[in-house]
Amino acid sequence: MIEVVTRKEQELFKSRVQEHPSYDELLSQVSLLESMVAQREAQDENTDAALLYRKLFEQMLFEVHIWELVRNQEGEILSWRLVGANPAALKTWGKTLDEVKGKLTDETFPDAHAVKQFLPIIRKIFQESVPQVWESYFQGTDQVLSMISIPVGERFISCGVDVTPLRTTERELLEKSRQLNTALSATINSVSRTLGSGDPYTAGHQQRGSLISEKIADELALDPSTIEGIKQGALIHDIGKIAIPSDFLTKPTQLSDMEFEVIKTHTTEGARIMADIEFPWPIREIILQHHERLDGSGYPSGLKGDEIIMEVRIIAVSDVFESMVSDRPYRAALGMSAALEELGRGSGKLYDETVVSALGRVIERGELHL
Numbered sequence: 336m337i338e339v340v341t342r343k344e345q346e347l348f349k350s351r352v353q354e355h356p357s358y359d360e361l362l363s364q365v366s367l368l369e370s371m372v373a374q375r376e377a378q379d380e381n382t383d384a385a386l387l388y389r390k391l392f393e394q395m396l397f398e399v400h401i402w403e404l405v406r407n408q409e410g411e412i413l414s415w416r417l418v419g420a421n422p423a424a425l426k427t428w429g430k431t432l433d434e435v436k437g438k439l440t441d442e443t444f445p446d447a448h449a450v451k452q453f454l455p456i457i458r459k460i461f462q463e464s465v466p467q468v469w470e471s472y473f474q475g476t477d478q479v480l481s482m483i484s485i486p487v488g489e490r491f492i493s494c495g496v497d498v499t500p501l502r503t504t505e506r507e508l509l510e511k512s513r514q515l516n517t518a519l520s521a522t523i524n525s526v527s528r529t530l531g532s533g534d535p536y537t538a539g540h541q542q543r544g545s546l547i548s549e550k551i552a553d554e555l556a557l558d559p560s561t562i563e564g565i566k567q568g569a570l571i572h573d574i575g576k577i578a579i580p581s582d583f584l585t586k587p588t589q590l591s592d593m594e595f596e597v598i599k600t601h602t603t604e605g606a607r608i609m610a611d612i613e614f615p616w617p618i619r620e621i622i623l624q625h626h627e628r629l630d631g632s633g634y635p636s637g638l639k640g641d642e643i644i645m646e647v648r649i650i651a652v653s654d655v656f657e658s659m660v661s662d663r664p665y666r667a668a669l670g671m672s673a674a675l676e677e678l679g680r681g682s683g684k685l686y687d688e689t690v691v692s693a694l695g696r697v698i699e700r701g702e703l704h705l
């Protein structure tokens with residue numbers, strides 16, 4: 336304990352003990368010594384903590400700046416003035432501390448229009464008295480910073496990380512992804528049209544089916560990526576028919592059991608054709624499952640209920656509906672109301688009730704023009 340007390344304090348302690356050698360006084364002096372030691376230890380701890388924070392502030396790679404609010408007479412925040420900034424911030428700004436300390440933000444960064452851009456955020460920080468995380472593009476510096484701002488009395492500390500390269504890469508990747516998806520959609524559309532070109536009864540069937548599927552998916556408020564997958568899947572769901580003799584597909588009379596068994600293979604054939612192609616949507620499953628029915632009576636696997644993906648439950652309804660409202664080799668087209676009535680009879684058994692209802696609402700609003 337003595338080691339942490341200065342020589343002067345040791346002398347003071349000795350003199351007091353020598354002057355008042357009573358036991359009580361000795362105890363009181365011991366107590367004094369203990370409080371001196373405790374005080375010194377607390378001071379040392381504070382000094383250590385301040386030193387550590389100072390080092391952290393100076394050495395960290397992230398920008399840290401401390402600002403003081405400037406308010407009008409009514410107490411409204413108008414701007415903020417720089418109190419301090421760490422070397423990382425000064426390096427980014429290309430300024431020395433002397434050049435910026437005490438200056439208003441718009442004086443230091445006139446091109447950034449910081450007050451105009453960030454006043455709502457700064458006001459929010461002080462209204463709510465909680466740190467706010469925000470991200471912004473800084474005009475004039477071409478920087479995107481991810482910031483955390485922490486209110487401390489009439490000041491706030493902002494710590495920023497430059498995420499410009501990250502956001503630039505994200506933007507480029509998004510653009511590339513958009514271009515790829517556009518090319519993929521165009522390819523699918525082209526394949527779909529080619530598929531229908533040799534068969535007058537299926538020409539346009541998939542395009543119309545895709546349109547109906549999209550309307551239903553929109554009505555069900557599915558997310559944009561799922562809707563896109565449904566559109567694309569509907570366009571190409573019958574691709575397996577390419578492997579079926581065209582005589583079977585266009586036969587104007589009832590198919591024999593054997594012929595029907597052959598036609599049924601267009602689901603597995605389609606999935607096989609697409610087996611090695613990776614799509615951002617479940618295209619292969621759509622092709623494979625599109626003749627499955629809720630009660631397990633479909634093909635090729637007799638899947639039931641939720642085993643059938645939502646994309647397929649929509650495409651199945653639009654596919655059947657589109658067939659019913661079109662002329663077929665063996666019968667004339669039904670009207671939309673009759674077709675919907677027919678679908679209604681299978682609703683909940685063969686077809687998803689929510690999907691049939693959604694199609695009903697779309698037709699009722701007159702939004703389907705085939």
Ligand SMILES: [Fe+2]
Nearest residue numbers: 572573625626
């Ligand atoms: Fe089919």
